[in-house]
Every structure is written in structure tokens, then in C-alpha cells.
Amino acid sequence: MRKKIVAGNWKMNKTPKEALELVELLKDKVNTDKVDVVFCVPAVDLIPVLDAVKGTNIAIGAQNMFYEESGAYTGEISPAMLTEIGVKYVVIGHSERREYFAETDETVNKKVKKALEHGITPIMCCGETLEQRELGIAVDFIRTQIKIGLAGVSAEDVKKVVIAYEPIWAIGTGKTATSEQAEEICCAIRVVLGEVYGKEVAEEVRIQYGGSVNGKNASELFGMPNIDGGLVGGASLKDEFAQIVNY
Numbered sequence: 001m002r003k004k005i006v007a008g009n010w011k012m013n014k015t016p017k018e019a020l021e022l023v024e025l026l027k028d029k030v031n032t033d034k035v036d037v038v039f040c041v042p043a044v045d046l047i048p049v050l051d052a053v054k055g056t057n058i059a060i061g062a063q064n065m066f067y068e069e070s071g072a073y074t075g076e077i078s079p080a081m082l083t084e085i086g087v088k089y090v091v092i093g094h095s096e097r098r099e100y101f102a103e104t105d106e107t108v109n110k111k112v113k114k115a116l117e118h119g120i121t122p123i124m125c126c127g128e129t130l131e132q133r134e135l136g137i138a139v140d141f142i143r144t145q146i147k148i149g150l151a152g153v154s155a156e157d158v159k160k161v162v163i164a165y166e167p168i169w170a171i172g173t174g175k176t177a178t179s180e181q182a183e184e185i186c187c188a189i190r191v192v193l194g195e196v197y198g199k200e201v202a203e204e205v206r207i208q209y210g211g212s213v214n215g216k217n218a219s220e221l222f223g224m225p226n227i228d229g230g231l232v233g234g235a236s237l238k239d240e241f242a243q244i245v246n247y
Contacts (some may be wrong), residue, residue: 002206004222005162005229006245007038007061007123008236009091009210010045019045022237023052029242032057035229037245038089039236040123043077050086061089061123064097067110079118090115091231093125093149095168105148112149116157123162123231124149125210126189130169138167139188146192155197159204163189164231170211172233179217182209183224190226215243222247 014022019041030037040061041049050060066076082090092115093108108124115122126145128138142165150158165185167177177185186207193202209221210231221227235241 002204002228003036004034005036005038005206005208006232007040007089007091007162007164007208007230008232008241009040009063009094010042010236011063011096011233012042013237014042014045016045016048019049020052023049025239026242027053027056027058029239030058030245032245035245038123040089040091046082046087047085059088060086061091061121062087063091063094065090065092065111065115065120067107067114079114079120082120083118087120089121089123089162091125091164092122093145095125095127095166095171105145108145108149109151112161113152116153116160121160121162123164123208125164125166125231127166127168127171127211128185133167133169138185142185142189143192146189147196150196155201158193158197159201162206162208163193164208164210165189166210166231172212174212176212176214176217177209179220179224179227182211182221183226186224186226213244215240215247218244218247 038059038061040063062082065079092111097103112122126142128141132138132141170177189207190202193205206228208229208231209227213230213232214235
């Protein structure tokens, strides 16, 4: 039985002071018994937020990292830096990173492997544009993202990866894939994993849905057989996140 996982992606929001206020608002309201809860916060918020959640079962994630150990990579953060302060998760390949910072499936692959090497759980994102969906090539496009993103990752390691399906047309738009549309793609992702790693391994990988998840639609989405939780954007910045976790 796969344990649900709900991760809040704060994106470029909340100063350290504001971050602490949000953690105080949420930390006693989210039930971590049946759901793994992760706050993916901006880099400057990591240390204060890690301190604020001590004594709880809430895990902290970064929103990005580089695939080298150290060196002349101005502005980047290494996996060793994240592990030393206690970060357990990292979002890799979010559509905004792909769009604004030219991330490719190949760079995603390097980051996924490096995160695993350091004991950090990658939340690897994939998803199609509205145009790709309308052309009927969404599944083929995502199959490519999955196969390249996980190239060279062993069957044992892939079980530690969380895959987040985020249809680009549903991110921050208020549009949500229907639970059936989301399930169809998450099922297709599991089929691809089965092609590469075998059905038994594929059944152990957790697949999230991300794209305008809110307190009203979480229960239906998370009730689908191949959806194991959510990567939550806007709603993770307010009280509503607790409703989503406690669906």
C-alpha cells in the first residue's frame, strides 16, 4: 500500500518571517499519520522552517538543486548543502524551471541521480501543454520525459522517487484536470514505469497530481487508484493546505 504524499510548493513566496508565520498556522493542523507532508520552501527559508518543524513529522524540501558537488556555479545550491541542514526532498524539473530556466529532460536526469546519491527524495515533475493534449500526444510526450528523466536510475532507487504529474495548462490557471483525466495520465506513467522496471516495481512508485489542487477537489483526486497525493501550489500558502492534507 503506497502512503499518500502531499507536498506544498511555495514557489517564490514568503520571506523568512512570513514563512514562520505560515508554518505556525499549519503545523498543528496537518495530520501526518496517514499522509507524508512536505513543505518545499524557498532556499532562504529552509533553515528557519527546518527549525520550526522540529518535533513534528513534517519534512522539508527544496525547490531546486544543482547536479555538481561544488565549484564555480554561481547562484546554485548543491545536494550536500541540502543534506547537511536536513532537507529530505527536492522538486526537480518543475514546468516553471523548464520554461524560465531552460531545464531539459537531460538536466532533470542529472539532478535526479545526484539527489538519490545524497539520500534526498526527488519529486520529479512531468506534464504536457494544452496544445500537446489537444493533439493527442500527451502520453507520448510524458513517456519521453519519464524515460529520459529516469535514465540510469536503478529499480531499487526508482522506488524512492516521487513523480509529480502537472499538466502545464492547469498550473496556476484555476483549471484542473478532471479526476479521470489526471488518473488516465498517472496510470499511463505507471505503465511506462512497468515497461522499464517491471510491474512490481512500478506499483511501489508514488505518483502525485499537481495543477490547481484545492480543498474541494483533493478528496476526489486522491481517491483515484494511481494518484498518491498532490504537489500543491497556490493553496499551499494558506490554511486550505491543511484541508488538502486532511482530505
